[in-house]
Amino acid sequence: MLRFLALRLARAAFTIILVVTFAFVVLRMSGDPALIIMSPDAPQEAIEAFRHAWGLDQPIWIQYFDYFGAIFHGELGQSFRDGRPALELVAERIPATLILTIPALLLKVGVGIPAGIHAALHRNSTTDRLVMAGAVAGFTVPSFVLGLLLVLLFSVQLGWLPSGGQESWRSMILPVITLGFGGAGVLARFTRSAMLEVLGQPYIRTASAKGVPWHRVVRFHALPNAAIPTITIVGFMVGSLIAGAVVVESVFSWPGVGRLLVVAVSNRDLAVVQCILLLVATTMVTSNLIVDLLYGVLDPRLRAGAGAH
Amino acid sequence: MKITRRAALGAATATTAVATLPRFAIAQTDQRPSITVAVQKISNSGVLEPLREQSSNVSERWVASILETPIARNQQGQLERVPGIATGWKRISDTTVELALRPGVKFHNGDELTAEDVAFSFGPEHMFGASLPTDIPPIAKRHWPALARVEVVDRHTVRFINTTLDVTMEGRLSAGGSEIVSKRAWLEQGDWAANARKPVGTGPYKLREFKPDNSLILDAHDDYWGGRPPVKSVRFLEVPEASSRIAGLQSGEFDFACDIPPDQISQIERDPKLVVQGGLVLNHRIVAFDHHHPQLANPLVRLAMAHAVDGQAIVDALWAGRTKVPAGLQWEFYGDMFVKGWAVPKFDPDAARSLLKQAGYKGDEIVYRARNDYYTAENATAQILVEFWKQVGLNVRLEIKENWGQVLDKAGPRGLRDWSNSAVFDDPVSSLVNQHGPNGAQQANGEWSNAEMNTLSVALETGTDMARRKAAFARMLQICERDDPAYIVLHQNAVFTAHRKNSPWRAPPSFFMDFSKQAWRA
Numbered sequence: 001m002l003r004f005l006a007l008r009l010a011r012a013a014f015t016i017i018l019v020v021t022f023a024f025v026v027l028r029m030s031g032d033p034a035l036i037i038m039s040p041d042a043p044q045e046a047i048e049a050f051r052h053a054w055g056l057d058q059p060i061w062i063q064y065f066d067y068f069g070a071i072f073h074g075e076l077g078q079s080f081r082d083g084r085p086a087l088e089l090v091a092e093r094i095p096a097t098l099i100l101t102i103p104a105l106l107l108k109v110g111v112g113i114p115a116g117i118h119a120a121l122h123r124n125s126t127t128d129r130l131v132m133a134g135a136v137a138g139f140t141v142p143s144f145v146l147g148l149l150l151v152l153l154f155s156v157q158l159g160w161l162p163s164g165g166q167e168s169w170r171s172m173i174l175p176v177i178t179l180g181f182g183g184a185g186v187l188a189r190f191t192r193s194a195m196l197e198v199l200g201q202p203y204i205r206t207a208s209a210k211g212v213p214w215h216r217v218v219r220f221h222a223l224p225n226a227a228i229p230t231i232t233i234v235g236f237m238v239g240s241l242i243a244g245a246v247v248v249e250s251v252f253s254w255p256g257v258g259r260l261l262v263v264a265v266s267n268r269d270l271a272v273v274q275c276i277l278l279l280v281a282t283t284m285v286t287s288n289l290i291v292d293l294l295y296g297v298l299d300p301r302l303r304a305g306a307g308a309h
Numbered sequence: 310m311k312i313t314r315r316a317a318l319g320a321a322t323a324t325t326a327v328a329t330l331p332r333f334a335i336a337q338t339d340q341r342p343s344i345t346v347a348v349q350k351i352s353n354s355g356v357l358e359p360l361r362e363q364s365s366n367v368s369e370r371w372v373a374s375i376l377e378t379p380i381a382r383n384q385q386g387q388l389e390r391v392p393g394i395a396t397g398w399k400r401i402s403d404t405t406v407e408l409a410l411r412p413g414v415k416f417h418n419g420d421e422l423t424a425e426d427v428a429f430s431f432g433p434e435h436m437f438g439a440s441l442p443t444d445i446p447p448i449a450k451r452h453w454p455a456l457a458r459v460e461v462v463d464r465h466t467v468r469f470i471n472t473t474l475d476v477t478m479e480g481r482l483s484a485g486g487s488e489i490v491s492k493r494a495w496l497e498q499g500d501w502a503a504n505a506r507k508p509v510g511t512g513p514y515k516l517r518e519f520k521p522d523n524s525l526i527l528d529a530h531d532d533y534w535g536g537r538p539p540v541k542s543v544r545f546l547e548v549p550e551a552s553s554r555i556a557g558l559q560s561g562e563f564d565f566a567c568d569i570p571p572d573q574i575s576q577i578e579r580d581p582k583l584v585v586q587g588g589l590v591l592n593h594r595i596v597a598f599d600h601h602h603p604q605l606a607n608p609l610v611r612l613a614m615a616h617a618v619d620g621q622a623i624v625d626a627l628w629a630g631r632t633k634v635p636a637g638l639q640w641e642f643y644g645d646m647f648v649k650g651w652a653v654p655k656f657d658p659d660a661a662r663s664l665l666k667q668a669g670y671k672g673d674e675i676v677y678r679a680r681n682d683y684y685t686a687e688n689a690t691a692q693i694l695v696e697f698w699k700q701v702g703l704n705v706r707l708e709i710k711e712n713w714g715q716v717l718d719k720a721g722p723r724g725l726r727d728w729s730n731s732a733v734f735d736d737p738v739s740s741l742v743n744q745h746g747p748n749g750a751q752q753a754n755g756e757w758s759n760a761e762m763n764t765l766s767v768a769l770e771t772g773t774d775m776a777r778r779k780a781a782f783a784r785m786l787q788i789c790e791r792d793d794p795a796y797i798v799l800h801q802n803a804v805f806t807a808h809r810k811n812s813p814w815r816a817p818p819s820f821f822m823d824f825s826k827q828a829w830r831a
Contacts, residue, residue, distance in 0.1 A: 032714035037354055038444060039363045040713045040728075041744065043451045044753035049443035081355035082521065083442075083502050148552060155560040163557045165546060253548045255523035263522045266712065267353075 008292055012285035019281045020274055024067065028060055033080045033268040054080055067274070076278070077271030079264075086271035090257060090279065094242065096166060097249070097256030100175050101241045107180030108187055108237060113230060115184070116191025121218065123196065131188060138185020147178040147251035164253035175252045179245055183237055190233050194226035201225070227298055235291035239284035243276060341529065341541035344564040344812070346370075346822055347554040351547050355521040358505035359485050360436065360448050366592070366804075369485070369820035370567065371545060374527055375417075376488035376510035379408055379427060380479060384817035385827045388591065388642060390483050390735070394422060394511055394534065398482070403474045403773055404457075406482070410465040415532040416491040417515035424467040428459040429492035431469075441501050451748070452486030454770075474771050476778070480734030513538040513825055523547055539829035543822075558583065558807055565812070567822065569805040570685060571628045577807045586816035587805040589632060591640050591732040594684060595796040596677075596694070599756040602724040604675045611794035613664035614725075615654040617701040622656075623693055624800050627686040632803040637786050638741055638796070640732045645775060648783045653790065653798045661701040675705045676724040678716045687727060690799065717754050726756075729802060737782045742766045745795050757795045762788050 034050040051057045055066065070077060076087045112135075119131040154174060155163035162171045198204065199222055207217045237244070246258035253259075257276060264272035348370055354361045359376065362368040373384075381393025395408040414422040429435060436449035455475060460468040469478060481487060494509035507516055513535060514527035525545040529538040546563070548554045554566040555573060559580060569577065574585045598611050605611055620634035637651045679691040691707050698705045705725070710716045716726050733739035745751050746766035752758045765781045765788075772778045789795040804820055813830045817823045 030715065031712040035713040035717060038361075039353070040717060040754070041750050042363050042444070043447045043748065044750070045447035045450075046444040049447060053443045079355065082506065148556075151553070151556045151560075155562070156556050159560055162562050163560050164548060164553055165557075165562070250549055251553060253523075253546065253550075253553060255520060259522060268712070268714070 004292075004296075005289075008289050012289060015285055016278065016281040019277055020068075020071075021064075023273060023277050024064055024270070025060075027265070027268050027270055027273060028063065031268045032056070033270065036267050037081055037269075067270075071278075076275045079272050080269050081267060086275040089272055090260065090275045093255065093257045093260045094279075096254065097242060097245055097258060100172060100179060100245055100248070100254060100256065103172065103176045104179035104183065104245075105237055105241065107176060108183030109234060111180070112184035112187025113191050116188040116230075117195055117218075117223070119188065120192045120195030120199065128192075132192070135185035135188040135192075138181045138183075139189070141182070143178050143182055143247050144251050146181060147174065147248055150174045150178060151251075164251075166255055171252075171254075175245070175248050175254055178248050178251070187230065187233055191226065191230050194229045195222060198222045198226040224298060228295060231291055231294055231298070235287045236284075238290075239287035240280075242283050243280045339541060341539060342564075342812075343542040343544070344540055344824075345544045345546055345562065346565040346567065347546050347548040347557055347563040348822075349547070349549055349551070349554070349568045351523075351525050351545055352521060356502075356505035357508050357516070357519060357525075358501075359488050360445050360452075361442070361505060363448065366820050370822045371525060371527070372485065372488065373512060373821055374514040374543070374824065375508055375512045375516060376490065377512050378483050378485075378487045379410075379489060380483040382483055382819075384819065384821055384823045384825070385815060388735075388818060390479060393483075394489065395482070398479060401468065404471040406469045406478045407462070408467050408469070408482070410467065411534055412465055414511050414534045415530075416494065416511050417509050417530055418491055418494050419532070420491055420493055422489065422491075422511055423464050424461040426492045427467045427489055428461050429495070430489045431456065431459040431487075435490060435495065445501070449486065451743075452484070453481060454748075474773050476773055476775070477734065477736045477738050477770075480736050480739065484734040484739065514540075514543060517542070536826055538824065539826055540824045543824055545822075555807065558809075561809075565806055565808040565814075565822070567804075567806050568685075569807050571631055571803070571805065572686075574629070574631075574805060574807075582810055583807055584810050585805050585807045586814070588803050588816070588818065589801050590804050590819055591642055592729050592802040593635055593638060594690070594799045594802055595638070595728050595730055596725050596799065597728045597751055597756060597796045598725055598794060599723045600793075601755070602675065602722060604670065604673050605724055607668045607670075608793045609664045609668035610670055612654060612791065613661040613668070613670075613701065614698060614703065615790070615794060615797045616657045616661040616664065617697045617703065618694060618797055618799065619656040619697060620653065620798075620800050623690055626693070627689050628800070628803065631805075632801050635798060635801045637790050638730055638798055639737060639782075639786065642732055642735050643737060644735055646735075646737055646779055646782060648779070648786060651783070651786055658701050665702055670702070672702065672704050674722075675703065676708055676722045677705050678708045678710050678723070678726045680713075680716060680727060681709050681711065684727060684729060685802070691727065694799075719755070723756070728796070730796075737785070738770055741782070741785055741789065742769055745789055751795060759788055759793050759795070762793075762795075 034047045034056060038047055038050055055063060067077065078085055079089055115131045119128040122128050151163045151174065154161045161173050165171055204217060204221055207221050208214065243257050243261055245256060246261055249256045249258035250262060260272065261276050264276065350367045352362050353367050356362060359368060359372050377394050379393065379395040380398060381391050382388045383391045394411050394414050396411045397409040399407050401407050410422065410424060410427065416422060437446050455471045455473040457470045457472045460470060462468055469482065471478060489511060491509040495504050498504045498507060506519060513530055513533045515530045517526040517528045519525050524547065527543045529541055531537050548557060551568065551570055551573065554563065555577060557563040558566040569585060577583050577585055598605055600606055624630060624632050624634060634653060637653055639647055639651065641647050677691065677695065679687055682688050688709070695705050695707050730740050730744050733743065743749055747763040762785055765785050768781045769778055772781065806816055808814060815828050815830065817828065
């Protein structure tokens with residue numbers, strides 16, 4: 001088990017280093033923060049002074065090693081824009097994002113999984129077709145389109161809900177639905193497929209033939225075996241809690257991490273982007289690690305396999 | 310004394326009433342509205358300091374509500390200079406301007422503005438010192454290239470002394486970069502960053518809260534020298550998507566929506582509760598040349614490109630005729646310096662073809678870099694321009710770039726690029742010299758230069774004979790728009806703001822969201 005954990009932790013660290021390096025190279029090669037933040041109309045002397053102050057006039061490999069050196073000392077850098085610590089900027093946006101993404105995750109799980117199970121248990125019925133039609137709509141309609149449609153209907157036409165901002169709990173409703181709808185569709189689809197595959201297995205027939213009541217067959221034989229693909233998807237969703245609402249936050253002018261990421265990328269505010277990416281990568285890797293461990297809990301064969309190595 | 314339950318209840322009720330009444334009465338007296346203004350962007354730099362926040366189309370929305378320049382602009386007129394916190398100004402010599410400051414002007418912290426605050430605002434702690442972020446002094450230097458010192462004469466008199474002759478000093482005193490801050494507040498807040506996030510000025514509205522990339526909330530500064538502001542509080546909300554700004558306005562969440570694309574105006578005006586205001590601002594859309602590009606080294610090719618452009622067609626097609634093709638890179642706002650009779654090269658495809666033939670142009674590719682709708686209708690304008698040039702035989706390839714760094718990147722061929730130019734104050738020094746002169750961005754970026762233009766720029770900056778200055782300016786237009794083209798002027802820019810009809814607001818001829826008594830005529 002320790003070897004299993006160590007391998008996954010090493011892989012996680014490697015993934016984070018790759019993500020941060022890739023972001024550093026792409027951002028630094030595709031725009032000059034001094035020109036972006038100060039505008040090209042600023043005096044050349046001011047632009048040069050800005051570059052010098054932030055070390056942007058150094059060769060890129062020196063900037064890269066300086067950045068990594070700072071990370072290992074626990075320094076995530078400061079925003080080029082106002083000099084505030086990047087971690088502080090990101091940390092103050094996290095609650096705003098989580099109050100959207102956590103209810104949205106509950107919505108995805110609470111609607112998607114039961115809908116998928118129901119559709120599988122009533123395969124080819126009208127309910128199955130309706131659920132699948134909703135699921136396909138959920139994951140094919142882009143969130144910015146759905147968001148705008150909801151705004152047009154509930155804000156502009158009916159005047160029931162705010163179209164954006166973070167004014168009260170009512171402001172959360174449309175973004176949460178927009179985020180949750182697509183994810184619920186994905187989960188419903190995966191859960192249905194997994195359930196259908198499991199329901200066709202010999203052990204399900206055996207259990208039924210032995211006279212086990214159908215609801216017990218579903219609960220104790222089908223659901224645990226169908227859970228693995230579903231848990232994988234839920235793991236991804238948990239991993240994207242921090243920065244999984246980039247588009248929705250922009251559509252609804254929600255002041256969360258997603259909006260901060262968009263602004264920081266467009267300004268090439270490297271420290272802030274890297275800080276968000278580190279958080280996202282860490283969350284994603286942690287979530288994947290938990291999913292890996294859950295696989296072992298759900299399927300003893302995987303535990304045995306890890307131990308055998 | 311026996312206290313009955315009824316008596317106790319009565320006393321409690323009376324006490325509550327007495328304690329509540331004054332507040333209720335105060336609330337009743339303040340009938341002013343609180344409004345929400347949806348803007349595309351509040352601040353590019355994440356701070357509220359005009360010397361860092363250089364983008365006029367972003368920061369101009371709110372700066373003058375918080376911070377004032379010594380000489381004001383008539384926002385409900387033609388932006389001409391009017392008394393503000395300075396009631397009068399006079400020339401003591403060619404290099405010195407004396408200001409008489411208005412007594413009784415209060416900062417947002419309650420202090421009275423004095424000459425000391427004005428001198429401090431132009432001093433080392435705020436503009437030119439080594440303790441500031443290193444980019445601030447060069448920006449201050451651009452606003453005030455030859456300022457020697459600011460001298461306090463008495464509590465309400467101050468002198469601006471230049472090292473060189475400069476007829477534009479009064480203009481600079483009314484322009485961005487000359488805002489007055491409270492000396493005490495600045496020193497108490499400590500460092501530049503703290504002050505840049507929480508400026509304390511004399512404007513009609515004071516800062517309550519600023520959340521970068523989200524919102525800016527201002528409260529009425531009831532001790533404002535110009536009288537009690539008509540709006541109780543103004544909340545600027547950052548809503549990047551135009552469709553979201555319009556939806557919020559239609560649903561009643563926002564009172565104002567800024568940066569309305571021209572093609573959305575008629576749809577908004579179908580709603581009887583809404584109206585769109587706005588119009589021309591002191592900013593022209595231009596396309597700038599890099600004359601180092603092999604095909605553009607010959608000025609005839611650049612002039613041909615100018616003749617191939619039908620600016621009026623762009624105005625009609627993309628702006629529904631709500632703006633105009635101006636008389637070159639100048640504005641009537643310049644007053645006597647405006648060169649009457651000057652015009653951009655006329656749309657003449659035959660002349661363009663003839664010039665290309667003279668230049669020996671063989672159809673080699675010219676790269677044109679634009680940004681993704683950074684300017685209103687920028688993508689569509691760029692595509693139309695490419696078609697205009699194609700019609701006369703020019704082979705122009707459009708490259709859409711994400712940011713200015715990519716637009717100005719010297720790696721790879723650099724031919725033309727999108728840009729704009731503003732009249733920061735009422736003299737061509739503020740626009741033509743500022744962007745295209747020897748210290749302007751076009752020359753600093755290594756895109757274009759012209760020796761005669763540079764000599765004339767110095768003459769324009771330091772000359773005092775207005776007739777000679779005007780002649781120099783006319784010659785500079787001739788160089789930059791005909792003889793050795795630096796840019797093509799496409800059209801004047803316009804800005805549109807949608808709002809609820811019941812807001813008695815009048816849009817100024819600028820980007821400023823003016824909520825002064827003059828603009829709000831309830």
